[in-house]
Amino acid sequence: MSFVFFDTETTGLKRGFDQILHFAAVRTDENLNEVARFETRSRLQPHVLPHPSALRTNGLPIESLTDSSLPSHYTMVGDIRRTLISWSPCGFRRLQLHPLRRGDAAPRPLPVPISGISDK
Template sequence: MKTYLFYDVETSGLNPAFDQILTFACIRTDLFLKEISRELITIKLRRDIIPSPHAFITHCLTQKELESGITEYPAAKRIHLLFNTPGTISLGYNSLGFDDEFLRFLFYRNLLDPYAHQYANQCSRMDLLPVTTLFKVFCDHVLEWPHLTDGRTSLKLELLSQKNAFMTSGRAHEAMNDVEAVIELARIFSRQKDIWEYALAFFNKTKDSLRINSMEKGYRVG
């Protein structure tokens, strides 16, 4: 059975090679975005990590919270199992640019296959950030879009959540809170069925290749 695994991570810094995941949150849903299960994992800070002060100012995790967590290896095994459950489509917000890279380093560092969740057992990946960009350009009436002080539109999840009053259970940059916000965003987009399914096809290599090959090819001389 195909399912979505919405997830988010909070980390000790921005470098996946020299930082680590501190909290991991996920919610598994069916393809109609109905919740099946959720999980939150807190990971102890490794002794070889020098954390970034800016990271802790952002996510507000405390030493007490981290001390209550588990060590990295059992956490990595559990997360790897979640992502490699057959039929899992893993996705987040800017997950391909940030979260997924941290996961690959986590898996590799703990002797787990860092790529299986991308292709094996009918598993695959998505990212809701480019989908949000698509909706902003072609279907912007579905959301209230926040603006920065210079007038530019912001696609930051925190600001989108505030502007549209998403129902979440915690503070911004708290892993489970951000997962809930991403699901709220996906539910809004999925009501526009045609453009939602069109956007999802970009993450399916077979469908995307067929769409590209069916496009009329033009040639320009001079």
């Protein structure tokens, strides 16, 4: 079985409201040897206002978030989906690269294994 470790940079911590701006993942074999790597970014959606703390934490200047040469959020999510489907089946674990502060959500594994995602 292979494993996927991933991290995201977002515009804030509110699920369902904030946007993923940057997604990075590493796929390993059962011995944790890296076998694949994937990274993608998207431009800020016009209706999303990044939280100042998120900008400070991820270090992304607002100018880089509005770069029209970056793919749309929709395109980025499609690329993530295709990659993760091609890597299945595997186990998932989100990485917490920033130190937790009071009030931050703890890292959680994806609620379903990647093998539960279908291409239909």
